Amino acid sequence: GLDLLKSTKQVSPDTIVVIITAFGNTDSAVEAMKLGAYDYLQKPFQMDEIRLVVKNALEKQELRKDVSVLKEQLKPYSLENIIGSCPSMLELFDMINRTSSSSANVLITGESGTGKELVARAIHNLSQRKDKRFVALNCAAIPEGLLESELFGYMKGAFTGAANNKEGMFELANGGTLFLDEIGEMPVSLQAKILRVIEGGTFLRVGGVKEIKGDVRLVAATHRKLEDLIDEGTFREDLYFRLNVLFVKIPPLRERKDDIPLLVDHFLEKFSGGKMRFSGDAVRMMKNYKWKGNVRELENIVERAVLLCDTEIIDIDYLSDKIRSGPAAEAVSVPQGGIDFEKIMEDTEKAYLIKALEKTNGVMTEAAKLLNLSFRSFRHKLKKFGIDKKKITD
Incomplete structure (x- = not known):
């Protein structure tokens, strides 16, 4: 055999x-x-x-x-690996295409995990600067004391540890695009120097005296409302206007849930080569979830499921507990005296098994399908709880 x-x-x-x-x-x-x-x-x-x-x-x-x-x-619903078919995403695709034809500075807004860097890369890749470098810097990830030298570079001996001259991000991105993520976290003192580069096209390395010319397109991004930071005095209004020449807003995933099946297929192709699929119930469950972490969270969930599942159909068992619990979890309360959790779970499981058998007139294969269980798993559970299908259907 x-x-x-x-x-x-x-x-x-x-x-x-x-x-x-x-x-x-x-x-x-x-x-x-x-x-x-x-x-x-x-x-x-x-x-x-x-x-x-x-x-x-x-x-x-x-x-x-x-x-x-x-x-x-x-294919019709993707642009530079950005996936979507809902009206707000088609508007985003149109805005990316129009923005890429210009050399003006761009401000991208969107919640964490929506794909701001992906949009910035798309703008660069579709622009006339595509053959030059795309350089990205997360302003929130670099300590304030190091941020200036990362952006503008430094001269040998400018500070302790500066053993050699070093190019900064503006020099590396010359002729191309510099992406400044989380621009709202940049110190006010450094914002003035960014403004000087935008207005004059020149900058100084830390410890340097010679002005360096730069031809860089700035694309900035933030998950915060810069207008509020301006009111608080932590963001310069003049820099805001210089960056916000072209404005791109990315919708959160919860506002485009119909795109979730497309995104899931995209990530399944990425992580499994298209060899795996989620069950219908699993996709429906994902569409009902709030996705506070947006597309990044969805990508992580799909990758985790692919790694853990050893069958081609990924069912709800491979989704995280918070997705499986869904909106119902918010209504659950635990009394002061506590509960017998195991008994509650067993009673609930047993009730679903019986209801499934009743609904399918005792046809075990159909009952198992209703509960999204394999036939073997369903049969095992009947034995575990001592459920006799004949007594239910008689």
Whole structure:
């Protein structure tokens, strides 16, 4: 059987093979799966079980066909790896295209995780500066004392540890684009020097006396309202106007939930090569989640699920607890005296098993599907709780 499996996969790698044997053991099952078998069944087995295996195998075959179709479907809804099809994202694509045709400075706003650097890179890659460097600096990630030397460079001996001359970000980005992320965190004293570069096109290295000319397009980004920082006196109004020549706003993920299936497919392609898919229930659950971390959080969730799941269909078990709990978790309260958590969970699980059997008139394969469980897992749970399907359906 294993020899036939091996030769079959060599001749036709995409053919799905199910091994059925009366003489199998764990070692042969593992070997069969390594050689590419889709499933391995030992006699005797229930007809419901083989029907489910065949059904899932056919779904897998369709899944493979859908991958190329999905890739084609994504093309009209992507721009430089930015994915979206809702009206606000199509407006964003249009704004990126129009912004890239100019050399004016750009201010990008959006919550953390929405993809501000991705948008900045898209603007650069579509502009006439695309053959020059794109240099990125997160103003919030560099200590205040080092930020000036990172931006403008320094001369040998300018401070302790300055053993050699060093180019700064403005020099490295000459002719290209300098992306200043979290511009709202930049110290006011340094903001004046940025303004001087914008207005005069020259700057000094730390410890230097010779002015250096620079041809740099500035793209700045922030998750904060700079107008509020201006009122607080922590951000210069004149710098704000110099940066905000072109304005790009990125919508949060919670305002474009219809894009979640597209984004999920994009990240599945990235992390699994398009070989895995989320179940319908898992996608619906993700669409109902608030996504405070936006696209970055969604990407992390998909990557985690791909790493943990060993099947092609990723079900809700591989989503994080906070996504599975959903909005209902906010309504849950724990009494002062505490609860018997294990009993509550067992009673809830048992109730769902019984309801699923009642709804499907005792057809175990359909009941398992309703609960998004494998047939084996469903059957195991019935045994665990001592549920007799005959008593439920009689």
